Amino acid sequence: MDIMQLLATRRTYRRFQQKAVPADVVADMVEAVRLSSCGANRQALRLVVVQSPAMVAKVQPLVKWAAYLPPEQGAPKPEEQPVLFVAMVQDTSIPGDKDTDAGIALANLTLAAWAKGVGSCIMGAIDRPRLAELLGLGENEALHTMVALGYPAHAAHIVPLTEATGVKYYLDAQRDYCVPKPDAKELARYL
Numbered sequence: 001m002d003i004m005q006l007l008a009t010r011r012t013y014r015r016f017q018q019k020a021v022p023a024d025v026v027a028d029m030v031e032a033v034r035l036s037s038c039g040a041n042r043q044a045l046r047l048v049v050v051q052s053p054a055m056v057a058k059v060q061p062l063v064k065w066a067a068y069l070p071p072e073q074g075a076p077k078p079e080e081q082p083v084l085f086v087a088m089v090q091d092t093s094i095p096g097d098k099d100t101d102a103g104i105a106l107a108n109l110t111l112a113a114w115a116k117g118v119g120s121c122i123m124g125a126i127d128r129p130r131l132a133e134l135l136g137l138g139e140n141e142a143l144h145t146m147v148a149l150g151y152p153a154h155a156a157h158i159v160p161l162t163e164a165t166g167v168k169y170y171l172d173a174q175r176d177y178c179v180p181k182p183d184a185k186e187l188a189r190y191l
Protein backbone atom coordinates (compact mmCIF):
# COMPACT_ATOMS: atom_id res chain seq x y z
CA MET A 1 0.00 0.00 0.00
CA ASP A 2 1.16 3.52 -0.85
CA ILE A 3 2.33 5.37 2.31
CA MET A 4 -0.44 8.02 2.07
CA GLN A 5 -3.08 5.31 1.72
CA LEU A 6 -1.52 3.50 4.68
CA LEU A 7 -1.72 6.69 6.77
CA ALA A 8 -5.32 7.38 5.73
CA THR A 9 -6.52 3.89 6.67
CA ARG A 10 -4.38 3.38 9.79
CA ARG A 11 -7.12 4.50 12.07
CA THR A 12 -8.01 3.54 15.62
CA TYR A 13 -9.86 0.22 15.73
CA ARG A 14 -11.81 -0.86 18.79
CA ARG A 15 -13.54 -4.10 17.78
CA PHE A 16 -11.51 -7.08 16.62
CA GLN A 17 -11.82 -10.52 15.04
CA GLN A 18 -10.85 -13.35 17.36
CA LYS A 19 -7.90 -14.38 15.18
CA ALA A 20 -4.32 -14.51 16.44
CA VAL A 21 -1.74 -12.03 15.17
CA PRO A 22 1.07 -14.07 13.53
CA ALA A 23 4.56 -14.05 15.03
CA ASP A 24 6.09 -12.37 11.96
CA VAL A 25 3.74 -9.37 12.37
CA VAL A 26 4.65 -9.13 16.06
CA ALA A 27 8.33 -9.24 15.01
CA ASP A 28 7.71 -6.41 12.51
CA MET A 29 6.16 -4.26 15.26
CA VAL A 30 9.16 -4.78 17.54
CA GLU A 31 11.52 -4.07 14.63
CA ALA A 32 9.60 -0.87 13.82
CA VAL A 33 10.27 0.37 17.34
CA ARG A 34 13.90 -0.74 17.21
CA LEU A 35 14.34 1.39 14.07
CA SER A 36 12.60 4.47 15.54
CA SER A 37 14.34 7.80 15.91
CA CYS A 38 14.85 8.85 19.52
CA GLY A 39 16.43 11.82 21.29
CA ALA A 40 20.25 11.56 21.34
CA ASN A 41 19.73 7.94 20.28
CA ARG A 42 19.45 7.14 23.99
CA GLN A 43 17.24 4.01 23.63
CA ALA A 44 14.95 4.65 26.60
CA LEU A 45 12.01 2.54 25.41
CA ARG A 46 11.12 -1.06 26.21
CA LEU A 47 8.20 -3.15 25.01
CA VAL A 48 6.20 -5.81 26.80
CA VAL A 49 4.33 -7.96 24.28
CA VAL A 50 1.27 -9.50 25.90
CA GLN A 51 0.26 -12.38 23.67
CA SER A 52 -0.75 -15.36 25.80
CA PRO A 53 -4.56 -15.54 25.90
CA ALA A 54 -4.50 -15.75 29.71
CA MET A 55 -2.44 -12.55 30.06
CA VAL A 56 -4.43 -10.74 27.35
CA ALA A 57 -7.62 -11.52 29.31
CA LYS A 58 -6.06 -10.02 32.44
CA VAL A 59 -5.15 -6.79 30.62
CA GLN A 60 -8.57 -6.31 29.01
CA PRO A 61 -10.37 -4.94 32.11
CA LEU A 62 -7.51 -2.51 32.85
CA VAL A 63 -7.99 -0.33 29.74
CA LYS A 64 -10.78 2.17 28.98
CA TRP A 65 -12.35 2.52 25.57
CA ALA A 66 -13.73 5.40 23.51
CA ALA A 67 -14.35 8.20 26.02
CA TYR A 68 -16.61 10.02 23.51
CA LEU A 69 -19.06 7.12 23.27
CA PRO A 70 -21.31 5.35 25.74
CA PRO A 71 -19.72 2.01 26.74
CA GLU A 72 -22.34 -0.06 24.91
CA GLN A 73 -21.17 1.61 21.68
CA GLY A 74 -17.48 2.16 22.30
CA ALA A 75 -16.29 -0.80 24.37
CA PRO A 76 -15.68 -4.11 22.61
CA LYS A 77 -17.94 -6.98 23.62
CA PRO A 78 -16.27 -10.21 24.86
CA GLU A 79 -16.22 -11.60 21.29
CA GLU A 80 -14.69 -8.35 19.94
CA GLN A 81 -11.78 -7.91 22.35
CA PRO A 82 -8.20 -7.28 21.18
CA VAL A 83 -6.12 -10.46 20.94
CA LEU A 84 -2.79 -8.81 21.66
CA PHE A 85 -1.47 -5.89 23.70
CA VAL A 86 1.88 -4.17 23.56
CA ALA A 87 3.00 -2.05 26.51
CA MET A 88 5.18 0.96 25.66
CA VAL A 89 7.53 1.33 28.62
CA GLN A 90 10.03 4.10 29.37
CA ASP A 91 13.29 3.56 31.23
CA THR A 92 13.14 6.37 33.79
CA SER A 93 16.86 6.13 34.55
CA ILE A 94 17.63 7.50 31.08
CA PRO A 95 17.25 11.29 30.62
CA GLY A 96 15.62 13.07 27.68
CA ASP A 97 12.26 13.69 26.01
CA LYS A 98 10.94 10.18 26.35
CA ASP A 99 7.34 11.13 25.50
CA THR A 100 8.38 12.25 22.03
CA ASP A 101 10.37 9.03 21.66
CA ALA A 102 7.30 7.05 22.69
CA GLY A 103 5.06 8.92 20.22
CA ILE A 104 7.37 8.23 17.30
CA ALA A 105 7.68 4.59 18.33
CA LEU A 106 3.90 4.23 18.66
CA ALA A 107 3.42 5.63 15.17
CA ASN A 108 6.00 3.24 13.73
CA LEU A 109 4.61 0.23 15.62
CA THR A 110 0.99 0.82 14.61
CA LEU A 111 1.94 1.51 10.99
CA ALA A 112 4.01 -1.70 10.79
CA ALA A 113 1.02 -3.61 12.17
CA TRP A 114 -1.43 -1.93 9.79
CA ALA A 115 0.82 -2.65 6.79
CA LYS A 116 0.00 -6.32 7.54
CA GLY A 117 -3.71 -5.67 8.15
CA VAL A 118 -3.51 -5.58 11.95
CA GLY A 119 -5.47 -2.71 13.48
CA SER A 120 -4.66 -0.96 16.72
CA CYS A 121 -5.81 1.37 19.44
CA ILE A 122 -3.21 3.39 21.33
CA MET A 123 -4.48 3.59 24.92
CA GLY A 124 -3.61 6.21 27.52
CA ALA A 125 -6.69 5.74 29.72
CA ILE A 126 -5.25 2.74 31.50
CA ASP A 127 -4.87 1.54 35.06
CA ARG A 128 -1.11 2.11 35.25
CA PRO A 129 -0.49 0.83 38.80
CA ARG A 130 -2.32 -2.44 38.23
CA LEU A 131 -0.86 -2.92 34.76
CA ALA A 132 2.67 -2.22 36.02
CA GLU A 133 2.20 -4.94 38.61
CA LEU A 134 0.63 -7.39 36.15
CA LEU A 135 3.37 -6.82 33.56
CA GLY A 136 6.12 -7.10 36.18
CA LEU A 137 7.62 -3.68 35.45
CA GLY A 138 10.78 -2.82 37.33
CA GLU A 139 11.62 0.13 39.57
CA ASN A 140 13.03 2.21 36.70
CA GLU A 141 10.23 1.43 34.30
CA ALA A 142 7.19 3.66 33.64
CA LEU A 143 4.22 2.52 31.60
CA HIS A 144 3.57 5.13 28.90
CA THR A 145 0.70 3.55 26.94
CA MET A 146 -0.82 0.23 26.00
CA VAL A 147 -1.53 -0.63 22.37
CA ALA A 148 -4.48 -2.96 21.75
CA LEU A 149 -4.17 -4.95 18.53
CA GLY A 150 -6.01 -7.39 16.30
CA TYR A 151 -7.61 -7.78 12.89
CA PRO A 152 -10.40 -5.17 12.80
CA ALA A 153 -14.06 -6.14 12.87
CA HIS A 154 -15.21 -2.71 11.67
CA ALA A 155 -14.18 0.02 9.27
CA ALA A 156 -13.08 3.55 10.14
CA HIS A 157 -13.41 6.60 7.91
CA ILE A 158 -12.05 10.10 7.98
CA VAL A 159 -14.84 12.69 7.72
CA PRO A 160 -14.56 16.49 7.44
CA LEU A 161 -14.22 18.25 10.79
CA THR A 162 -16.96 20.89 10.85
CA GLU A 163 -18.59 23.06 13.49
CA ALA A 164 -21.36 20.48 13.64
CA THR A 165 -19.09 17.43 14.13
CA GLY A 166 -16.50 18.96 16.44
CA VAL A 167 -13.58 16.63 17.15
CA LYS A 168 -15.63 13.77 18.55
CA TYR A 169 -15.60 10.51 16.60
CA TYR A 170 -18.92 8.74 16.20
CA LEU A 171 -20.40 5.52 14.80
CA ASP A 172 -22.39 5.51 11.56
CA ALA A 173 -25.37 3.23 10.78
CA GLN A 174 -22.96 0.31 10.08
CA ARG A 175 -21.26 0.87 13.47
CA ASP A 176 -18.14 1.98 11.61
CA TYR A 177 -16.07 4.76 13.16
CA CYS A 178 -16.20 8.23 11.60
CA VAL A 179 -13.24 10.34 12.67
CA PRO A 180 -13.38 14.10 11.97
CA LYS A 181 -10.13 15.62 10.72
CA PRO A 182 -9.54 19.23 9.66
CA ASP A 183 -8.92 20.29 6.11
CA ALA A 184 -5.23 20.55 5.24
CA LYS A 185 -5.79 24.28 4.57
CA GLU A 186 -6.60 24.80 8.25
CA LEU A 187 -3.64 22.78 9.42
CA ALA A 188 -0.64 24.35 7.76
CA ARG A 189 0.52 27.90 7.10
CA TYR A 190 3.02 28.53 4.35
CA LEU A 191 5.44 31.45 4.47
Ligand SMILES: Cc1cc2nc3c(=O)[nH]c(=O)nc-3n(C[C@H](O)[C@H](O)[C@H](O)COP(=O)(O)O)c2cc1C
Nearest residue numbers: 011012064065066067121122123124125126169179
Ligand atom coordinates in the same frame (compact mmCIF):
# COMPACT_ATOMS: atom_id res chain seq x y z
C1 LIG B 1 -1.90 9.17 23.20
C2 LIG B 1 -3.21 8.53 22.83
C3 LIG B 1 -4.00 7.98 23.81
C4 LIG B 1 -5.21 7.36 23.48
N1 LIG B 1 -5.94 6.75 24.47
C5 LIG B 1 -7.07 6.08 24.14
C6 LIG B 1 -7.77 5.33 25.12
O1 LIG B 1 -7.37 5.25 26.27
N2 LIG B 1 -8.89 4.68 24.73
C7 LIG B 1 -9.36 4.70 23.45
O2 LIG B 1 -10.38 4.07 23.16
N3 LIG B 1 -8.70 5.40 22.48
C8 LIG B 1 -7.57 6.07 22.79
N4 LIG B 1 -6.86 6.73 21.82
C9 LIG B 1 -7.35 6.75 20.44
C10 LIG B 1 -7.86 8.15 20.05
O3 LIG B 1 -9.15 8.33 20.59
C11 LIG B 1 -7.87 8.25 18.52
O4 LIG B 1 -6.53 8.22 18.07
C12 LIG B 1 -8.55 9.52 18.04
O5 LIG B 1 -9.91 9.50 18.35
C13 LIG B 1 -8.38 9.73 16.54
O6 LIG B 1 -8.76 8.58 15.83
P1 LIG B 1 -7.75 7.99 14.76
O7 LIG B 1 -6.63 7.34 15.55
O8 LIG B 1 -8.55 7.00 13.98
O9 LIG B 1 -7.23 9.14 13.96
C14 LIG B 1 -5.65 7.34 22.13
C15 LIG B 1 -4.82 7.87 21.13
C16 LIG B 1 -3.61 8.45 21.47
C17 LIG B 1 -2.74 8.99 20.35
